[in-house]
Amino acid sequence: MDLSQPEEENYANPKTCFFHVLFKASALAFYMLSTLFADSFVIIFVITVVLAALDFWVVKNVSGRILVGLRWWNEINEQGESIWRFECLDHESLARINQKDSWLFWWTLYLNAIAWTIFGIFSLVRLEVDYLLVVGVCLSLAIANIIGFTKCRKDAKNKIQAFASRTIASRFSSTLQSAFSLV
Amino acid sequence: MSNSHSDTIPLHPSNSQSDIDEIRSLIDDSVHSGPAVVLPARHPASTPPPSSSPFISSNIPPPPPVSSSSSLQKLQSVPAAPPPPPPVGNSSSIVANGFGPPPNTLTEPVLDTVKRDLWRIVSNLKLVVFPNPFREDPGKALRDWDLWGPFFFIVFLGVALSWSASVKKSQVFAVAFALLAAGAVILTLNVLLLGGHIIFFQSLSLLGYCLFPLDVGALICMLKDNVVAKVIIVCLALAWSSWAAYPFMSSAVNMNRKALALYPVLLMYLSVGFLIISID
Numbered sequence: 001m002d003l004s005q006p007e008e009e010n011y012a013n014p015k016t017c018f019f020h021v022l023f024k025a026s027a028l029a030f031y032m033l034s035t036l037f038a039d040s041f042v043i044i045f046v047i048t049v050v051l052a053a054l055d056f057w058v059v060k061n062v063s064g065r066i067l068v069g070l071r072w073w074n075e076i077n078e079q080g081e082s083i084w085r086f087e088c089l090d091h092e093s094l095a096r097i098n099q100k101d102s103w104l105f106w107w108t109l110y111l112n113a114i115a116w117t118i119f120g121i122f123s124l125v126r127l128e129v130d131y132l133l134v135v136g137v138c139l140s141l142a143i144a145n146i147i148g149f150t151k152c153r154k155d156a157k158n159k160i161q162a163f164a165s166r167t168i169a170s171r172f173s174s175t176l177q178s179a180f181s182l183v
Numbered sequence: 184m185s186n187s188h189s190d191t192i193p194l195h196p197s198n199s200q201s202d203i204d205e206i207r208s209l210i211d212d213s214v215h216s217g218p219a220v221v222l223p224a225r226h227p228a229s230t231p232p233p234s235s236s237p238f239i240s241s242n243i244p245p246p247p248p249v250s251s252s253s254s255l256q257k258l259q260s261v262p263a264a265p266p267p268p269p270p271v272g273n274s275s276s277i278v279a280n281g282f283g284p285p286p287n288t289l290t291e292p293v294l295d296t297v298k299r300d301l302w303r304i305v306s307n308l309k310l311v312v313f314p315n316p317f318r319e320d321p322g323k324a325l326r327d328w329d330l331w332g333p334f335f336f337i338v339f340l341g342v343a344l345s346w347s348a349s350v351k352k353s354q355v356f357a358v359a360f361a362l363l364a365a366g367a368v369i370l371t372l373n374v375l376l377l378g379g380h381i382i383f384f385q386s387l388s389l390l391g392y393c394l395f396p397l398d399v400g401a402l403i404c405m406l407k408d409n410v411v412a413k414v415i416i417v418c419l420a421l422a423w424s425s426w427a428a429y430p431f432m433s434s435a436v437n438m439n440r441k442a443l444a445l446y447p448v449l450l451m452y453l454s455v456g457f458l459i460i461s462i463d
Binding site for chain 1: 293296300326327328331334338341342345352353354356357360361382383384385
């Protein structure tokens with residue numbers, strides 16, 4: 001029955017986890033160690049922001065899908081209104097998501113945002129407006145992902161509840177119908 | 184009898200069979216018409232985030248794959264994704280059997296996502312900057328907006344300006360980037376405050392894509408150093424940018440406020456043009 005219990009639960013998608021962490025860590029590391037690498041602010045800015053943007057894309061499109069089975073995006077419909085769309089796997093697949101994967105996913109998202117906030121406070125205190133710009137861009141990317149996935153997860157929970165109650169209701173009514181048809 | 188004949192025709196629009204037929208025809212449309220076309224949402228929303236879950240109900244297939252994301256991407260050599268775990272594959276195969284290729288984006292391989300996003304940048308660029316049949320209808324032209332294109336163009340412009348500058352390179356870059364980014368946000372707010380109908384990210388995306396001509400101009404100015412040539416090139420680039428931005432901005436507000444919406448856009452591009460000319 002419980003085949004996953006005897007062996008210790010490991011990461012189900014190590015490569016995805018690695019990439020999920022890689023770009024975040026390299027953006028933070030590059031920013032911190034930038035004075036060792038390059039004199040020019042332009043290079044620091046471009047590389048850090050490019051790494052942060054790559055991380056945003058990887059989280060949104062790859063690791064969100066694979067590690068936690070969630071996805072969010074924005075669309076504009078025929079009437080010209082903007083709709084936020086959330087997509088999630090169905091109930092059984094969600095239940096089979098590896099716990100370690102999803103723990104890693106959520107915690108690195110939060111830690112990333114916290115780290116950038118700390119860097120922002122440092123550069124604010126030192127009144128380095130240039131670096132504040134870098135931190136601002138990276139922080140907004142991190143927060144956008146957090147908000148998107150949190151909304152997506154809430155949405156998934158609501159849908160599962162709605163689906164469960166609908167299934168129960170439909171089964172109930174079909175049972176009633178079959179009971180009455182027999183009578 | 185004619186009465187009984189008419190009784191057998193299902194007239195009720197919300198019959199589940201007709202729903203499924205409608206969904207199937209939408210999916211067929213989407214399969215045939217390619218990734219750049221956006222199909223109408225099944226539940227057009229009047230409030231912000233309504234959501235749709237394609238996978239929860241296993242008997243009703245998910246809505247067709249409309250444009251995917253506002254995602255940023257850049258990976259040219261993205262590694263192949265690890266194969267999705269088996270349960271994910273099962274959920275897509277339920278759908279795949281009935282209705283052709285799985286119309287969902289949760290289980291597609293990573294390379295597909297990359298290609299889709301790359302294709303979207305190119306098509307957005309073509310729609311905004313070059314003449315196309317959708318010009319008068321801004322909603323259609325930039326329906327699936329993305330911010331990658333604008334990101335590239337702003338960074339490229341900043342790098343080009345900073346390269347041409349002989350002193351204070353980092354300040355030039357920071358000023359150019361901040362000016363363009365903050366300018367785009369403020370211009371969008373301007374249109375919204377004038378009572379216009381435009382979507383925030385769509386407008387940001389548009390203003391970013393309209394920077395493409397100025398990018399080209401800055402590149403040429405970087406290579407040639409003659410002031411007169413620079414002025415001519417920048418004027419041409421400016422005219423092209425304004426021509427690209429004009430229909431979208433002007434159709435977003437009503438008639439008597441067009442100038443109020445357009446003037447700041449032209450002003451911003453003009454100031455960027457001045458930056459390009461005067462950098463030495």
